[in-house]
Every structure is written in C-alpha cells, then in structure tokens.
Amino acid sequence: MHPLLDFYAKHSRLIDQIGVNALLALSLSVSLQAGQLALAQAAFMGIAAYVSAILAMTYHWPLIASILAAVVVSTVVAALLAYPVRRLRGIFLAIATIGFGEIVRVVANNLSVTGGAEGMSGIPSDATTPVIYGSLALVTLALFALSRTKFALAVALVREDEHAARGVGVDVGVVRTLSLALGGAIAGLGGALYAHASFFITPTDFGFATMERILVWCVIGGVTSPLGAVLGAALLSVLPEMIRFLADYREISNGIILLAVILFAPGGIAALWRRGAIRVRS
Amino acid sequence: MLALEEVGVRYGGVDALRGVSLRVERGRVLGLIGPNGAGKTTLVNAATGLAPLASGTIALEGKRIDGLPQHRIARAGIARTYQNIRLFGALDVRANLAAGAFARPGRLDEETLRALLARAGIPDVDPAARAGALPYGDQRRLEIARVLAARPLVAMLDEPAAGMNAAETRRLAETIRAIAADGIAVLLIEHDMPLIRAACDDVVVLNFGQVIARGTPAQVGRDPVVVEAYLGSDAGALA
Numbered sequence: 001m002h003p004l005l006d007f008y009a010k011h012s013r014l015i016d017q018i019g020v021n022a023l024l025a026l027s028l029s030v031s032l033q034a035g036q037l038a039l040a041q042a043a044f045m046g047i048a049a050y051v052s053a054i055l056a057m058t059y060h061w062p063l064i065a066s067i068l069a070a071v072v073v074s075t076v077v078a079a080l081l082a083y084p085v086r087r088l089r090g091i092f093l094a095i096a097t098i099g100f101g102e103i104v105r106v107v108a109n110n111l112s113v114t115g116g117a118e119g120m121s122g123i124p125s126d127a128t129t130p131v132i133y134g135s136l137a138l139v140t141l142a143l144f145a146l147s148r149t150k151f152a153l154a155v156a157l158v159r160e161d162e163h164a165a166r167g168v169g170v171d172v173g174v175v176r177t178l179s180l181a182l183g184g185a186i187a188g189l190g191g192a193l194y195a196h197a198s199f200f201i202t203p204t205d206f207g208f209a210t211m212e213r214i215l216v217w218c219v220i221g222g223v224t225s226p227l228g229a230v231l232g233a234a235l236l237s238v239l240p241e242m243i244r245f246l247a248d249y250r251e252i253s254n255g256i257i258l259l260a261v262i263l264f265a266p267g268g269i270a271a272l273w274r275r276g277a278i279r280v281r282s
Numbered sequence: 283m284l285a286l287e288e289v290g291v292r293y294g295g296v297d298a299l300r301g302v303s304l305r306v307e308r309g310r311v312l313g314l315i316g317p318n319g320a321g322k323t324t325l326v327n328a329a330t331g332l333a334p335l336a337s338g339t340i341a342l343e344g345k346r347i348d349g350l351p352q353h354r355i356a357r358a359g360i361a362r363t364y365q366n367i368r369l370f371g372a373l374d375v376r377a378n379l380a381a382g383a384f385a386r387p388g389r390l391d392e393e394t395l396r397a398l399l400a401r402a403g404i405p406d407v408d409p410a411a412r413a414g415a416l417p418y419g420d421q422r423r424l425e426i427a428r429v430l431a432a433r434p435l436v437a438m439l440d441e442p443a444a445g446m447n448a449a450e451t452r453r454l455a456e457t458i459r460a461i462a463a464d465g466i467a468v469l470l471i472e473h474d475m476p477l478i479r480a481a482c483d484d485v486v487v488l489n490f491g492q493v494i495a496r497g498t499p500a501q502v503g504r505d506p507v508v509v510e511a512y513l514g515s516d517a518g519a520l521a
Contacts, residue, residue: 150384153380153381153384154384156370156377157370157373160371160372160373161368161370163368164364164368164370164381165381166352166353167330167352167356167361167362167368168356168361168381168384168385168428169356169384169432170353170384171351172353
C-alpha cells in the first residue's frame with residue numbers, strides 16, 4: 001500500500017475532524033472580525049446537525065439536499081438571533097449568545113424528534129473526506145472573494161469603531177446581522193458535516209464545552225485572521241492525538257494553551273507570523 | 283444647503299441647545315464659536331443624527347434629515363471630523379480614506395487617494411502607514427482627508443486646529459478655504475480666533491445653547507454683547 005494511503009487509512013477520522021473543526025473556527029472568526037463576541041456557534045452547529053440528520057434519516061433526503069436545508073435553517077436562526085442582541089456588545093453579547101446556546105442544548109435534550117439525551121444514531125456516514133474538504137475549500141474561496149468587497153471594509157470599520165463607522169455611512173445593524181448570519185451558515189455547514197461524519201450525535205456535542213473549544217482555536221490562531229483560525233483548529237485537533245495523555249485532559253490543556261497565548265502571544269499564530277517570529281522554510 | 287430651524291436638544295433636564303437657527307451655504311465657511319459647554323459640538327451631533335432633536339427641524343437641500351439614523355445622514359452628504367480624533371487607528375491610511383468614500387460607488391483609486399492627501403495638506407504621508415501611528419497633526423489632517431473622500435455637501439470640522447501651532451494653523455486656514463472653494467459648505471467649530479478670522483465668511487456665537495450674535499468675524503468681534511458675555515480679552519484678536 002502506498003504510504004500516503006496507509007497514513008490516510010489510519011488517520012481518516014482525525015483528518016475529517018480537522019476539516020469540520022476548521023469550518024467551525026472559520027464561522028466564529030467571521031463574527032469576531034466584525035468585533036462581535038457572539039458565542040452561539042456550537043448552537044448553530046447543533047441545529048444544522050439535527051436538521052440534516054432528521055432529513056436524512058426520517059425523510060431520506062440525499063446528503064447534499066439535507067446539508068443545504070440545514071445550512072439555510074442555521075443561517076435564518078443566526079440572522080433572527082441578531083435582532084434581540086442588537087444592542088449588546090462585548091461580554092454582554094457573549095453571555096446572551098452563550099445563553100442561547102444553552103437553550104438550544106436543553107431543547108435538543110428534551111425533544112423526542114432529536115432523540116433527547118440519547119441523541120440520534122445511525123446517521124448515514126456519507127460526509128467523506130472529499131465532501132468535507134470540498135466544503136472547506138468552497139467556504140475559503142467564498143470568504144476570500146468576500147474579503148475584497150466593500151462588505152469586508154464595513155466589517156473592519158464596525159470592529160474598529162462602530163460610531164465612526166456610522167459617521168461614514170455604514171449601517172452597523174445590517175453589518176452585524178449579516179456577519180452573524182454568515183457565521184451561522186458556516187457553523188451550520190460544519191454541524192451538518194459533523195452529523196454525517198459521526199454516525200451519532202447527542203446534545204452535549206453542541207454544548208458550552210464545544211463552543212469554548214471553537215473560541216480557543218480562534219484565539220490561538222489570532223482572532224481577526226481566518227487563516228489563523230484554521231491553523232488553530234488544526235493544531236489543537238492534532239495535538240491531543242500526538243501527545244496521548246493530553247486527550248484525557250483536553251479541557252485542561254486547552255485552558256493552559258489559551259492562557260499561554262493570551263499572556264505571551266496576544267495576536268495568536270497570525271500575529272507571530274506577521275512579526276516574523278515564525279516563517280515557512282522553503 | 284444645510285438649514286437648522288429653531289433647533290432644540292435636551293440632555294436630561296438640561297437644554298443643550300435652544301431655538302438655534304442657522305444656515306451653512308455652499309462654498310462658504312461658517313464659524314461656530316462659544317465658550318466650553320455652549321453647545322457647539324451638540325449642534326454638530328444634532329445635525330449628524332447623534333443627538334435627537336427635542337424641537338425644530340434640520341434640512342439638507344430642502345429635505346428633512348432630522349430623525350434619520352446616523353448612517354443615512356452621512357449618506358445624504360454630511361461628513362464630519364471629531365473633537366477627539368476618531369480615525370480607524372488600527373487600519374492604514376488607505377483604508378481610512380476608503381472608509382470615508384464608503385458611501386460612494388466604486389473603489390478609491392490611487393490617483394484619488396493621492397489627491398485627497400494633497401488637498402488635506404499631507405501629500406507625503408505613506409498610504410500604507412497605520413493611521414494611529416501618524417503624528418498628531420497628520421491625524422487631524424487625515425480626518426479632514428477622510429471627510430473629503432466622502433465628497434460631502436456639508437463638511438463639519440470640530441476643532442481641527444486643536445493642538446496645532448501658529449504656522450500649522452495658518453496652513454489649515456488655507457486648506458479650509460480651498461475646501462469651500464470646491465463648492466462644499468463648511469461648518470467650522472473653533473476656539474482659535476486667528477483661524478476663525480482667516481477662514482470664515484460668517485460667524486455664529488453660541489452661549490448656553492443659544493445664538494447670542496452672528497455676522498462677519500469683524501462684526502462679531504466688535505459686538506459688545508459678545509465681547510462682554512464671552513470673548514473677554516481675546517476680543518482684540520477678532521477685530
């Protein structure tokens with residue numbers, strides 16, 4: 001067997017996980033770029049995971065259709081969530097969105113259609129590596145295209161100074177709603193793929209611990225850098241596998257890494273890169 | 283161009299502005315002076331949608347703009363600078379000018395960017411420099427360039443000479459005259475009397491939220507009400 005195929009056979013699950021995690025990190029990085037500490041990504045992910053799982057299992061929708069429908073639902077939910085939190089900023093926005101995430105988890109825990117605390121099992125495992133990485137590539141391309149538009153400028157202005165942004169004609173409410181909806185769409189894509197790559201899902205998969213993990217990936221990568229977020233997700237997905245004993249203490253090791261980054265490299269990997277502290281050798 | 287009629291603004295129980303009427307005309311510079319707390323910045327805030335009106339109307343080219351949200355007023359053609367500089371400090375000079383041109387169609391090309399910096403009097407500033415890292419005077423001028431990037435009907439400059447020395451202030455007066463000569467209506471809030479005299483066609487004097495005098499800089503400087511109520515020993519600088 002070719003060594004690359006052999007490597008893939010051994011690690012395909014981890015490789016798929018990295019792809020999904022990268023999508024989740026990107027989804028949070030989108031709202032962080034607009035300066036919004038909105039921490040409902042795990043909830044959007046969960047909503048989409050359940051929607052696509054139910055459509056695939058109960059209604060026998062094909063993979064692409066169930067994923068698309070799930071993404072539409074999570075996007076709409078995220079856009080709607082923007083309204084009640086429109087006046088909240090910073091830590092208050094974080095608390096409100098974490099609260100929303102808990103509501104989603106509790107609801108999933110108590111509905112029969114989601115299988116309650118037992119979750120759902122027997123989801124068709126048809127989100128293969130090409131599907132996951134194809135999705136990641138599409139999202140990356142879309143975000144790159146978006147980064148060259150006026151919307152990206154508006155996002156940066158809202159992040160830097162909402163008041164001055166209004167003064168040059170930016171509709172801050174629209175920018176906030178769109179960036180939250182875009183984050184909801186990408187998190188939903190990640191969630192649907194997660195469901196179709198995991199065979200079974202439970203409400204705790206989409207709880208606060210998951211949200212915290214996504215946040216750590218973004219902070220380690222550098223909060224305003226999409227590429228950094230992806231690197232952060234990849235790094236922290238691989239690390240526990242490489243250092244086996246870390247896997248059992250994942251939350252603790254994540255916390256320590258988070259503190260270390262905040263103390264010693266506040267801009268994350270992306271800032272180290274810009275400062276020239278690390279370089280790719282050619 | 284911009285017309286305020288009997289404008290009143292209340293903060294809690296305090297009348298920050300009472301029955302203020304004034305017009306800023308195309309191609310002219312209107313100076314707005316008065317002691318601290320007279321309501322000068324409140325007037326700019328009211329005209330840009332930041333402070334809600336308790337009474338009166340504000341119209342831009344005959345169309346009511348009072349009550350509109352800030353971004354709609356900005357898009358209607360009013361751009362301003364801030365008493366405490368509010369550049370997008372972490373972004374570069376180019377992005378700050380693109381921000382100024384945000385409501386305009388198309389992209390800010392290199393030629394326009396250079397022209398804006400030149401008109402604001404900072405032709406040698408590096409477009410890739412971080413705005414927050416520029417010297418203080420250049421930041422003030424970059425804010426003016428950001429206003430010009432919007433190609434506004436009305437430009438409101440809130441104490442643009444603050445922190446500038448006499449030579450810099452003289453050059454700023456020329457910059458402001460040139461902006462008006464391009465057909466923009468300019469409202470200039472200032473404490474600096476030489477700048478008011480050099481740059482303004484007309485002056486409105488506010489005190490305790492009310493207009494106490496108006497006229498040319500020379501007329502206002504001679505007005506005994508103004509001299510007694512406000513200008514004091516500085517009156518000589520106007521006349």
